[in-house]
Amino acid sequence: MSRIVRIAAGQGFWGDWLEAPVHQVRDGPIDYLMMDYLAEVTMSIMQKQKSRDPAAGYARDFVPAMERILPDLAARGIRVTSNAGGVNPRACAEAVLEAARRLGLKGKIRVGLVTGDDILDRLDDLLARGHELRDLDTGRPLTDVRPLVRSANAYLGMAPVVESLRGGANIVITGRVTDTGLTLGPLAHEFGWGAEDWDRIAAGTVAGHIIECGAQSSGGNLLKDWQRVRGLERVGFPIVEASEDGSFVVTKHRGTGGVVNVASVTEQLVYEMGDPRSYITPDGVADFTTIRLRQRGKDRVEVSGVKGAPRTGMLKVSIAYFYGYKAVGTLVYAWPDAYAKAKEADRVLRARLKDLGLEFEQILTEFVGLDATHGRLAGKADPDAPEVQLRVGVRTREKAPVERFTREIAPLVLTGPPSVTGFAGGRPAVEEIIAYWPALIDRREIEPQVRVELLTA
């Protein structure tokens, strides 16, 4: 029987279930723990934290998570890949090494530190040399918002992960490495896959995509037959059992909750999908129309047949820039005539904002319970609804109008329509909007700058 490599998802985003990595390590056999923390806007949040504190700027959850499981990792030889480093992978690596020393694991933990994705300090040089970094969605050149840019990171692929593992790292800590690269890297390392073995690269990428959102492929957020999904209170996060030929089985530890079936894997496969024939990563292009799924026993789905194509010459760049301010206020109106009362409150609020001469880029009103998720498709409002939440959001470039808006919600309780409650939280907060600017850059500008350092506790 051919060798199997087991890669377990421990986190699907920054904020995911803290117990998951502990269960993945202790509830059954695994070889690697993959911890994905980065969504599109996460980097800018981290950049903001780093600007206040030079030792911050990474997924702080990662360090206590490692502290809980480091002894298990060391004892069983389980290795970790994670993009928890955010915009400060060095500080993250040092914090993990410090935790290892505290646990008496001196000399036993080696961290692979990956840098070179952060191009914030190189932006002006790149722009000056003709890289326009146009917004992929709008086509605008980055010079339009250059002074407002807060973070800029190129998406790296599996290469620095493979190099770290080859160098003996137990824990690989990166900045903006793709979610899929954290799974593909260990597979390429273990099986010695070539960087131009496009079908296997595509297969490892699909494996990464299936587990990168954690339990979303093992019963969490599963729509088909959701009433029959059992044990979500102890949901088993997904595990890939991969073979050298690129085929793999998606499963979870025995005795855990949730479910792994063709439906759960398919729902995750189509999540955030564009053109299924070209799922583009720094490592290659996967064709999702070639994926074959087969149920192979309880909580086991076999994935095979994946075809790939060569990587492109470009890397995606994730840029975050300051856009403006927003705030959202809510109030709850009770039966009878809940919807009519909420509508009247909205009218009063808007009239007051107008009288104050406040201007907004947008004022959006939703009636939660009636139209917030389906809009007009939800049909006519039920006049007998037991309650309706009025939810009003505003957005503008200046802070002052948003600030004033947040002071106009509470007065409605005593100066507006009746039967209103749900105001215990106080004034809504003014939020800074950091917006996302996706762009492309020639990979030859990035790859020579990527560094791998091996640090020992």
Added chain:
Amino acid sequence: MKGKGTVGLQLRWLAHARSGDKGNTANVGLIALEPDLYPLLVRQVTAARVARHFRGMVSRVERFELPNLNALNFLLHDALDGGGTISLKTDAQGKVYSTALLRMEIPVPVALARRARAQRGAH
């Protein structure tokens, strides 16, 4: 659209779905509940009809076929009121846009409608 012996049936009885976002575009993956329902979805859930279903809510609809997964993928452009962090919507990232597509009705044979509803526990 409805022929003799057919009836309008909401997609919720024929498919399941998941959605996500890419900027101001929502994607909805629509998956046949049983493989033999997939050809019906391919025939009836066209990009044009989905655009009509969401008129006023999206600017443009693209459709991709994944026969290997019995799935269709729809890109709903300009669906998220700016998307990401800019959008003021509750569902700024289109997480439940999928369920709004499941409201759409398509014409199906009466017998199929009865069977599909019965299988999913409806009366």
